[in-house]
Amino acid sequence: MPSPQPDSQPLVVTGIGVASGLGHGKDAFRAGLFEGRGVFAPLARPGRQRDDGSPEFFGVEMPDPPAILPRRVERTAGLSGRAAVAVLDEAWREAGLDRIVPERIGLVVGGSNLMAREQFLSLRDYAERLDFLPPRHGHVFLDTDICGLCASQFPIRGFAHTIGAASASGAAAIVAAVEAVRSGRVDACIALGALQDVSALDLQGFRALGALGAGPVCRPMDTGHGGFLYGEACAALVVTRPEHAGSTVYGRVLGTGFCTDGSRGPEPNSDGQVRAAQDALAAAGLTTADIDYVNGHATGTPSGDDAELETLRRLGLGHARVNATKSIIGHGLSAAGTIEAAAVLIQMREGLLHPTLHLEAPLDEAFRWVRGAAQEHRVRHALKLSFGFGGSNVALVFGTPEEETA
Structure with a gap:
């Protein structure tokens, strides 16, 4: 649902943390995005490939996270937690x-x-000796383990919980963070898109659905698209009111939209996508004419790309610049909406848009795709789209910091 009226003092994003196949930290992320550096390769982590001679799964994996946790805690934390x-x-x-x-x-x-993936490996390693399963498995399989891990290492005492909306989970976390701060429940809320540590079983399921591409690259919005490629990713955005912001403000969260379209499975639905975008625009007090940049969900699946193109046409966004972050870092699944929102805000701050890789024959040449190389563009109002299996549709509208609009 949209906000009843535009917020007279929009919330701001004042801190960003990212990790992807481009590396750890914003510097590596920023450099890789604007270089358009390709990092797709056969997946190499244990438990990510079939061992029966089947075609390899391609995607993007990040370097191991930096050792921040105390060693005794790190031993009990999985890849997603670290x-x-x-x-x-x-x-x-x-x-x-x-x-x-x-x-x-x-x-x-x-x-x-x-x-x-960790559960997949544990079943492999302990199937014949379940009595020796480490005790940590009694709680680390719960999604709330990441909440507890983070709150045990940082002084977070307001609340900590998870939200699930499939590939729109990261964007839904931003919506929830905005609502928590706007309601006065907290002064600052961190929206964290968690790394979804998939196994070969999950990847095979995506392949069976016809959603997973064969590789070696991902081609969102291109006539040669054949499905998405998985990409390890994790990102955190700090949402506050301006008076609680730190020295760096990336942008204002002007409006959010989050709706369901009544689908159960993977079928994209343009009606729901349009409604989420319209709700976000109404909450922002803007029209599509005010949007000058769109960061698409743009997975590279034929049905998903086609439905999203229909959405962009129905919204009348032919004038806006459009790019697809998944063409560079792959599909982060749960983390996709958060790390792509981080990409939006970093591009807004830099006045530069990253290219959409492998976009050689766009599905619709009429759109203003960012192709070939990074392009200079001073973003004023950006629309971020994020969709998930099960009918979840999220739209976020970001604006430049207040001082840049004055």
């Missing part, structure tokens, strides 16, 4: 959250079923 702590540490420091009372800080983790 990545979450790393991005939260970067966002926390940049936002200066130590200035805020712990009871006034909240955390929303976007994602569900985040430890599938």
Whole structure:
């Protein structure tokens, strides 16, 4: 549902932490995006490939997260948890959250079923000796383990919970964070898109659906698209009111839209996508004519790309620049909406748009695709779209910081 009226004092994003196949931290992310650096390769983590001679699964994997946790804690944390702590540490420091009372800080983790690969490996390793299963498996399989891990390492005492909306989970976490701060429940809320640690079983399921591409690259919005490619990703955004912001403000959250379209499975629905975008625009007090940049969900699946193109046409966004972050870092699933929102805000700050890789024959030449190389563009109002299996549709409208609009 949209906000009843535009907020007279929109919330701001004042800290960002990211991790992807481009590396850890915003510097690596920023450089890789604007270079348009390709990082797709056969997936190499244990438990990500079939061992029967089947075609390899391609995608993007990140370097191991930096060792931030105490060693005794790190031994009990999975890849998703260690990545979450790393991005939260970067966002926390940049936002200066130590200035805020712990009871006034909240955390929303976007994602569900985040430890599938570790469970897959545990079943392989302990199937014949279940009595020796490490005790940590009694709680790490729960998505709330990442909430607890983060809150145990940082003074977060307002609340911490998860939200699941499939591939829109990260964007839904931003919506929840905005609502928590706007309601006065907390002064700052961290939206964290968690790394979805998929296994070969999950990847095979996506392949069976016809959603997963064969590789070696991903081609969103191109006539040669054949499906998405998985990409490890994790990101955290700190949302506050302007008076609680740190020294860096990336942009204002002007409006959000979050609706369901009544679908159960993977079928995209343009009606729901349009409604989410219209809700976000209404909450922002804007029209599509005010949007000059769109960061698409743009997975590279034929049905998904076609439905999203229909949505862009129905909204009348032919005038806006459009790019697809998944063409560079792959599809982060639960984390996609958050790390792509981070990409939007970084591009807004830099006055530069990253290219959409492998876009050689666009499905519709009439749109203003960012192709070939990074392009200079001073974004004023950006629309971020994020959709998920099960009928979840999220739209976010971001604006430049207040001082840049004056």
